[in-house]
Amino acid sequence: MSTKGALTLPARVLWHAFFWTYERATWQYDLMVIAILAFVWLTPPAWLGDPTASGQPGLLQLMLRLFG
């Protein structure tokens, strides 16, 4: 069995995400962009110790405040 074949689905997704071979404007590219934007906007800045935004809530915290 090849290395890739031995990987489970989540591991295969991560493999393709990090060892990227897709073109721009494909559905795989869209998914990657959504994942990156989710990380950038949902992660509370304090978790990353953001030097310029640490006092501000992340989008996730804002949503929890609004709907929680």
Add this chain to the structure above:
Amino acid sequence: MTFTGAIGALCMFPLRQIIRVCVALRIHPNALTFIGVLINVVAAYFLATGRFITAGFIMVVANIFDFIDGKVATELGAVSKFGGFWDSVIDRFSDLALFIGLIYLYAERGRPDYVMVAAVASTFALMTSYTRARAESLIPKCKVGFMERPERIVLFMIGAFTNRMAAVLWVILVLSIFTVADRIIHTWRELRRAEREASA
């Protein structure tokens, strides 16, 4: 059409008008490239002083110049080997200017951890270009890995406009490391395959 494809098509509309104006004025593409880096240096100054929104708007302007130079060269029939070389070299300066702006900002705020994140991210951003350039002197194509210059620039803009530069730097850092690794592995595989075919 995909989501990113639709955004690209939408952005192309005003860009086409700007390209048309530059072609009508017969502005040399190498001059456009150089104006782009100068504007990026101004954006870096605003990043360094923590004025992210202003920096974001200036980055948009700078990267319009960056984007259209190749298209203007094609339409003017001014495509040259030196133009391609000049564009690549100037792009690296533009990249570095933005990173240096952030390094200054974090150093000034007493955050050596983020000075390191920005410095390592800039190293791998440069290595992303270098690995491809060097690989393509050995193999026909090495266009693998996600984090190329357009992705980096759009991420910088998102980080500036939404004040999420730390998260953006982490994304650039991690994905640039994987892009460099990806290109090294791809080149190794292609060279090994070529050697096997030659010896068979």
